[in-house]
Amino acid sequence: MRRRYRHIEDFMLHPTEVQSQLLSKLLSKASSTEWGSKYQFSKLKTYNDFRSSVPLQNYESLQAHIDRIRQGEQNVLWPTEIKWFAKSSGTTSAKSKFLPVSQEAIEENHFKGGRDLLSFFCNNVDETKMFSGYSLRLGGSTTFNSTNHETYYGDLSAVLIENLPFWVEMRSTPNQAIALMDEWETKIEKIVDSTIKQNVTSFFGVPSWMLVLCRRVLEKTGAENLLEVWPNLELYAHGGVSFTPYRKQFEELIPKPDFKYLETYNASEGFFAIQDSFDADGMLLMLNNGIFYEFIPMNEYKGLESRAIPIWEVEKDVNYAMVITTNAGLWRYVIGDTVKFTSIAPYRIAITGRTKLFINAFGEELIIDNAEKAVQEACLKTDAEVREFTAAPFYMAGSDSGAHEWIIEFSRRPKSLEDFETILDDSLRALNSDYEAKRHKNMALKAPIVHEAKQELFHHWLKQKGKLGGQHKVPRLANDRDLIEELLELNR
Template identity: 35%
Template sequence: MNQRAPAKIQAKLLRRLLRRASNTEWGQRFEFARIAQESDVVKAYQARVPIHTYDDIQPFVDQVRAGAEDLFWPGGIKHFAVSSGTASKGKVIPLSKDMLQLNRSFAVTLTLQYLMRSRSVKTLLGKHLTLPGTIEGDPNFPSTLIGEVSGLQTLFAPGVFRLFLQALPSSIAFAPDWDTKLRSVVDQTMNQDIRLVAMAPTWALVVFGLLIERYNEVNGTSVRTVGEVWPKLQLYISGGVALSSYRSILEEQIGLPNIDFLEVYGASEGFFSYQTDLSDPAMHLHLNNGVFYEFVPLDELTSENPRRLTIEHVKTGVRYAPILTTCSGLWSYVLGDVIRFTNTSPHKIVVAGRTSEMIDKYGEAVFGEDAREAINKTCDVTDSLVREYHVSAIPPNGTQTPTHEWLLEFSRIPHDCEAFIRSLDFALCDINRHYQTRREAKAFRPPEIVLVPEGTFNAWLKTSKGQIRSQTKVPRMSDQRNIADGILAHAGQDARRICVDEFM
């Protein structure tokens, strides 16, 4: 592809968004019509429209929920997505019909891409199991629907999917009680010919465990894998959290050697990228799906005048915070994620974590991506599988230097937990030079791990979040102690702390 083509696609999209919203209140305030006429529309837009956080737009979102029209997007908006709340408590994101329809096209496109590359239509010959979040009418704002984007998107699913492929009736798909819903999902699908599963890996592990348990209970069998229940399962589509943290566990739990894994990256604000090559974990960034992208280098995000790079100027290997302008009326909005480009022709990305996923209390600057990579490497070396984890800081105490505390829920516990700690420490040193420098200077102790019983993280989620949803997940890192202390409280005396002496 011509290197200028992506930039032209994005500039054309931005001009179209500006013209569409030119008569809205925001359009008049920021002179969208005038910006759209400029020859360098991107430069004019960035000079006039500042970066916005959710706190900046929340009052306007509330007005739109109350029925205001033509505020930041033409007409009114009736659909609102609630974020998972891992970085904030319940951000409510407007979703125009334009965006919902584009997201539908995105889902169709990635399915067709998979079918063409796999050269097989077997996926279409059985049922597809998805796990949409709950949606409901908002009692505070009549005539609007609010819920998770996966649930809202199900309302806009193609007719052929609803009629012929969908494994769940709406009564189960949108059931409000999460635990009851999961058990109903298992009962409904246990004897179906499931060919495709699409859900967050965190909940796939739970559903698959319940499936195996229930199948054995009903049939008096002792099956150990999902493949024994659904032998023709061909494709697992992952989203919501990084697949790399769960793939080994899922492969073992599914037990089918030829199953394909396909990762998708989306959020309440829109759908952004998906794998086009199953052998490459990086995802192809969709540049014409109603989203104009800017990318701020992560270390500049909190500066007064950060660089706002467009698709034309990004580099591989650099952590960026995506800034979105969308056909739902978000204008240069901070998404809160961190991504890295692995290729710029075509543009492929991996998700490196959240902007809040970082511990840097003592200059160690460990990112969520670093933690995930270190865990994966350590599990490979020690023949173990981590199901859930959370990392927090332990402050210095007297003569003791600070360190990190890793709360770990294993699917397969290592034979030697002290060897696990040493391997984890070496992996972090190899990945992160800031961490390595502090370890070599003895300014940082070896990590401590705490083994918690299976189900501890889920129990904490139920207590801390109130209502469990399909997007509910445990934050991976925090430099504050409240999450770690809450998880430890749930584990109680069953938690097992393991430390090692200094060895560097």
């Protein structure tokens, strides 16, 4: 792992050359695909050729092509066989997205990113015994494609677990049969039972679910903290949601001054970035792991009509929408995340949010379209009218699950506010598969908390902020509590 660091230093020192060579390699490999023929990849010699010839894409624009691949067609977007799809939360037109995962993406992006993470850890820790124990992984499940039993889909973590090499599987826990179970309550119990007697030295997983597991370990064992169960814990590699609200809870669960945390940026579309040192400001963008990066300044963002720039033109502290071209056939794909560069020598990024309003405090990836449709459905079924609303994450005290907290101003009150809350929750489950998973038996997310706003509450807030007028709107979703705390205070 320490020797591996020399390969990482190469792209840190020569980012432009590494990214340019990678783009040429991707275009050459896919030149005979349907997509490559359409956009004449074989004639594209420079980045400017690529940018001017290939339009920006999103899931909606690629969905028809991806659906064909899921039905068994090949050589559409990528030349090698694609039989795995990472299931992610939906878009405005679908409950779930199914993102192609090629064998190259598994080996050269996701697994390589995992090895790079371990390399960073080993280069920052003089003496480690992590490899003498087990890594506890907390992933999703896979399933057969309902229309074609030669392709499979599941959470990205489950897809990777299915494809792990034997030498990684030997040092991972729980075993694959438990790790891929799809009933979460049973799965958590099985993981606890199978790991509490093992020498677990590291964790990998989303913080909200990892907390559920860790608290169940303490309940089952009667231990005061996790070190009483696993005394050799050294590392928690986390990602998926902001770690800030969870850090204090994990520090209480693992009261060890030299315990290490490393943040990762590992999405269904690819493994993008890793915190390369414990005190680094931001995560190192991995430039040689099969992904070519472009960025759209958010002050110029116009959706798929935007103009993107390559990494060698970015600046620090500018908010960018990220665009990726991958070794799984996502070409100039706008993933919806926004980042800023905390450093450009080397290139380090921090996630700043989404191109659209969202809540993703517990891994639910709730977008504004989901929220607006759910409110509309609740109004329809309770004969209500909503003037304004906003929602934010709510962090329960102690070991309790989180929730979403809503403030809703009605122009016509629902016949039953309780019915409105239930329909809102049910509609969100139907619209968003990640929200539905987190709400399962209240394990990671409880039912929404809904407050009825005083009349003109949102008007008064806008007036207080000097934002009255047609161009100013109350954000309907926020991933922090700043706005909702101000509104709750006004609503007293």
